[in-house]
């Protein structure tokens with residue numbers, strides 16, 4: 070992906086909506102080729118953390134670095150150009166545009182991933198190229214959403230709820246795709262996932278977020294052995 | 306047959322203008338939440354710059370003039386279009402981009418501010434004398450059988466079709482165009498694609514400035530060029546854009562041309578002997594209104610913006626504004642003002658009070674119900690003309706004749722409320738704008754409907770007392786002033802009672818969320834109809850008083866621009882509060898502030914420019930309207946007065 074595959078470093082990030090702090094002092098990192106989970110109960114601040122990193126939620130304080138570049142104050146577009154990508158919660162597609170047009174809007178000349186290459190990874194989209202995005206099924210929209218982020222050529226990809234509303238089989242297939250992109254292309258992934266057992270298979274590491282604060286970095290092996298043990302972190 | 310064909314071809318001229326402007330409106334529609342009523346006024350810089358340059362060699366810019374000597378038509382064309390592009394871009398960057406997250410009301414009002422500003426500004430730079438603009442397109446006569454038509458109409462139609470195809474291609478085949486369409490629905494999504502929505506939108510405003518400027522220069526030879534007439538070309542264009550659902554370039558293009566052809570054919574048929582004489586004038590101006598109604602009937606359900614009320618971010622309504630003590634104070638101030646003033650100053654005091662009633666009509670319908678209406682002045686005109694007709698044809702006199710007139714206005718208001726039940730936001734503004742144009746051209750200015758001697762109105766008389774404004778040498782009698790004051794106070798108290806009643810609570814419930822209101826059993830349709838009718842009755846009252854204050858009714862009191870300026874001043878005064886209407890009266894043309902401005906600052910001529918600028922700046926500074934600030938001012942005046950120092954200035958009202 071982005072040449073060299075930069076790593077993401079977040080330092081003491083806080084996100085505030087008016088008086089309410091949704092994220093407090095979160096520090097985390099994602100290295101090239103790594104798939105890192107960001108887990109936590111509903112309302113913990115997972116989405117807010119990703120949005121804060123991306124610059125689309127109000128950041129009160131903290132630093133975000135991509136490789137050696139400090140991007141905390143940058144515009145959203147500048148962060149994208151620096152190599153950050155976000156797959157939003159829900160289906161982030163342009164409904165009135167076709168699949169091909171959606172990808173065309175998001176594709177960037179500097180991206181090492183061409184539209185064709187991305188469609189090769191998500192072959193289900195290939196025959197739908199000229200269909201309007203609003204007419205796609207939920208799963209197809211989710212794939213398109215992922216494809217849109219990929220064609221912009223990120224070196225670190227933030228993914229919010231890839232499994233939302235999808236059949237487990239499809240989720241597993243998308244997870245496998247994400248894993249192989251990380252391994253083969255050196256893409257760093259920060260993955261927010263409700264269905265932890267579906268994600269555990271591809272995670273290298275995980276952070277647990279509760280009420281806006283990072284409370285644990287449980288060893289993945291332990292979670293795989295006993296997924297229920299995660300609950301103790303949620304409840305605190 | 307040949308004649309019909311010839312008229313159809315002639316109609317392609319105004320058709321090209323409507324189509325070109327509609328294409329421009331559709332182009333920028335996605336970049337703001339509301340449509341831009343000032344668009345035609347904005348791009349008419351192009352034909353004016355072009356004309357001045359070809360005739361005098363002077364490049365007259367919005368600010369400054371460069372003498373560049375004899376200029377080729379092509380150079381003048383390029384420079385004219387360039388000025389329109391720059392004005393368009395600047396308007397986006399300075400006005401609409403900062404307002405992009407504000408309410409539809411704020412954006413609509415700002416666009417009306419742009420309209421007033423641009424119209425006055427162009428008039429200031431180029432004068433208001435009609436200009437005959439030279440041809441760019443080939444214009445040799447073309448014979449169709451025995452009839453000869455100018456050839457440029459066909460080239461114009463061709464030009465607008467090519468322009469439409471280019472713009473459509475931009476939106477469908479370029480990455481920037483696709484992203485612009487995407488951004489109108491999902492701005493964040495476009496940012497996440499690494500693009501800047503602001504820059505994409507700036508680009509479409511450049512395209513709109515280019516398209517509108519170019520078409521207006523090419524089409525200018527087909528009709529005489531004045532700031533007013535070109536500003537109002539927004540009306541047919543808006544009707545066509547509505548038909549195109551603010552989205553389809555194809556419909557905008559073909560619909561515009563078709564409208565022009567239909568208008569021209571109407572002109573032709575209205576010269577036929579079988580055509581009713583009373584419908585001979587103004588038919589052309591009624592066509593866009595009919596188109597608006599048809600467009601809403603066809604696709605009212607699918608229009609964007611439905612469901613997201615104009616009130617999405619409207620300022621809160623103060624239900625206990627202007628209490629008993631404040632009203633008493635206000636009454637005292639007006640009373641003193643009437644007594645100490647005389648002549649033209651007293652006339653300004655009276656006008657202030659009448660316009661306060663007019664604004665009150667808008668406070669009810671826009672402030673309380675959240676419907677953006679440009680109708681009040683037209684409704685006032687209806688009342689005025691009915692009053693004159695009743696007095697001319699029957700023996701009815703004051704107070705019966707004005708009551709009949711007000712009832713007529715209320716009835717028309719009720720009729721307006723019927724389409725308004727289905728639409729909201731900008732759409733009602735478009736309907737009422739087109740309706741106001743129709744009323745002005747078809748009714749108020751229709752020579753068949755007005756006697757040659759003018760629409761005289763006799764002085765009001767009650768129990769043998771003459772309440773008229775004039776008698777002998779006295780031009781602003783206090784008797785009339787007192788009559789107006791009584792009616793103003795009654796209106797203020799009536800509206801206050803209204804908003805504090807359970808009916809008022811119902812109105813506010815509808816304003817904040819129509820569906821929620823309906824779900825708790827509020828009869829939305831009936832309530833809205835009642836509000837429209839009440840608002841229309843207030844406008845009718847104002848219209849009747851305008852009639853009495855002039856002694857004779859003229860269409861000039863009820864023009865479309867008067868309607869726009871009432872919305873302007875009411876917004877400036879504070880559209881969600883009762884006292885806002887009083888502030889609006891002070892600011893209104895011929896009111897006290899106007900009197901002061903023209904007397905002491907010699908602003909008379911530029912009042913509209915200043916008012917337009919003030920409007921835009923005030924929306925930018927405070928998109929929720931000025932009511933909060935004005936309420937503060939009101940309470941300050943109140944406390945100062947109640948301290949007993951009692952400095953009641955006449956312009957302090």
Ligand SMILES: Nc1ncnc2c1ncn2[C@@H]1O[C@H](COP(=O)(O)OP(=O)(O)OP(=O)(O)O)[C@@H](O)[C@H]1O
Pocket residue numbers: 086089091109110111112113114115116117118
């Ligand atoms: N735009 C907003 N304005 C105000 N508060 C917000 C906003 N977005 C989120 N919040 C609040 O911030 C907190 C964190 O929300 P966030 O969406 O980040 O949680 P989450 O961990 O993603 O939850 P979920 O698993 O349900 O998606 C919540 O309490 C939420 O109510």
Ligand SMILES: [Mg+2]
Pocket residue numbers: 115116117158
């Ligand atoms: Mg979330």
